[in-house]
Amino acid sequence: MTSAPTHISSDLRITLNKEGARHYTRMSFPIHCGIFSEVETRNWLLHFNLNNEIIRAKGKTRSWPHPHEWLKRNMGNDWIYYSTGGYTGVFEATGEYYLPNLPYKTNGLLGGNPFDDESVGELINGWPTILSNILKSESHLPVEVSSFLQNALANTPDNLSTKADRLFSICGGRSTVLPPDARHVDYNVIPITIASGCLYKCRFCEVKNKHPFAAIPTAEVRHQINRLTSIYDRDLPNYNALFLGEHDALQAGAANILATLDEAYGAFSFDQSYLQGCSAFLFGSVTSLMNTPESFFQELEQRPYTIYINIGLESADQETLDRLGKPLTSAMVREAFTRIQEINDRWSKTEITANFVLDDDLPDGHLPAFLDLVRESLTRVKPKGCVYLSPLRFGQPSRSQTFGFNRLKVLSRVPTFLYIIQRL
Structure with a gap:
């Protein structure tokens, strides 16, 4: 698949159909698999799948808990926070370098409460506003980029929740x-x-x-x-x-x-x-x-x-x-x-x-x-x-x-x- 042009302005980079890793690899820094579109602003980094649905996000400011930690949204519409947990201890305990912190009660012995962090909550609730502000402030977006942003915004949190319910029904x-x-x-x-x-x-x-x-x-x-x-x-x-x-x-x-x-x-x-x-x-x-x-x-x-x-x-x-x-x-x-x-x-x-x-x-x-x-x-x-x-x-x-x-x-x-x- 050939990547679409990347749009770059002073505080913004949007890359469509970015090609990530082709196999799941265990590393002590984030490696993301598959093909995804990336929106990077001064404060935030957002990833969207080929259906233009948000799948990953992280903050870039000092208020974000850790520069190598990120949020993932799965097809069940759960947001999961991946923390390092000190790397070595997490890897020895789970076989993975990153610890999934889940938004529901589970049986884990490790991890903290990242969903209590203000910047994490801000990103989960505010990612549509980030996209809306881009469309309002950028006057010379390529047609492909503008179309992508509009399609991503159409996949609202409510629509993503409805789609998860359809998956469960099937x-x-x-x-x-x-x-x-x-x-x-x-x-x-x-x-x-x-x-x-x-x-x-x-x-x-x-x-x-x-x-x-x-x-x-x-x-x-x-x-x-x-x-x-x-x-x-x-x-x-x-x-x-x-x-x-x-x-x-x-x-x-x-x-x-x-x-x-x-x-x-x-x-x-x-x-x-x-x-x-x-x-x-x-x-x-x-x-x-x-x-x-x-x-x-x-x-x-x-x-x-x-x-x-x-x-x-x-x-x-x-x-x-x-x-x-x-x-x-x-x-x-x-x-x-x-x-x-x-x-x-x-x-x-x-x-x-x-x-x-x-x-x-x-x-x-x-x-x-x-x-x-x-x-x-x-x-x-x-x-x-x-x-x-x-x-x-x-x-x-x-x-x-x-x-x-x-x-x-x-x-x-x-x-x-x-x-x-x-x-x-």
Whole structure:
């Protein structure tokens, strides 16, 4: 794609269709992927996608919290503030250099309250005024630039909220939790619901719905994909990843998953994405994992995707499982963990990850049982198959849990990170 001319005046630079990075890269300074239009004034920097919708913003004055921190708006119309958190500590804890600070209560142990900052609130609420002032003050804007600004202004906060509601309606509801592995694409996923509900209805869970599990008929999934194409529209080249929802898409079965992957690849033109490669993320359960045949993973090897399947194990200690209300035995958890290692060792394009809970008040057997799995049962350090530790309590940072996590991470023989629950 050829960039449109850049408009420059004394305090303004506007660049249309600016080409960013082609793959997600972990660096300790901001690297933005995809094709976007950039508006830079003396005080502000704004990014817009190919639908002329605002997607990122930051301040440039001394009042902005940090020069490398920025705001991101996702397709669910949430504003997320990315903070450095001191870089090293955040990277060790999450596997990423930047910490997503979310506008809703979640289970994170890290981060502050950037949304309380006056300049952050000013930008979230005032970006349309910035564009309006440009149109009023600049008398010799190129036609392309003027048209872009008018189109961006037409995507008002209310219209963006309405569009997010349309997205939720297509998918049967908001994606209340994304797999932790979606961090690999900065949570920029297209959601397709191939199954509703989950199997277990664990007592501790705060993010999954109470619907009974049911696979979505193929015709309905295809209808979702067709409607999603119109939602993402001109911005599809900036996507190369799927979230197959909801909470146990693996239970939908191999045939349904493979058919959805194939249908979406063509409908969303992933072969023409500006971004390199493509990925799919989904949740599974111990039951669905153990019932999935080896032939499924062999089929995945023939697809163009890298597949990440996240399994909720929670604990290998029976007393802890009982307290959590998870209808599994510790033997089933250990068997599933062994199966995860076998899959990760054998197949190159599939990575199975696992979740465990973290809390100060869990039974005494929880952490020893966890270490028995992630350390004693493994003869060597594994390069894949991340384990995510998820604090049970929402909105309650705990210094002791942070220290405890650091100890567990050092002892673990698989990559181990905190799971900060994030929605779309």
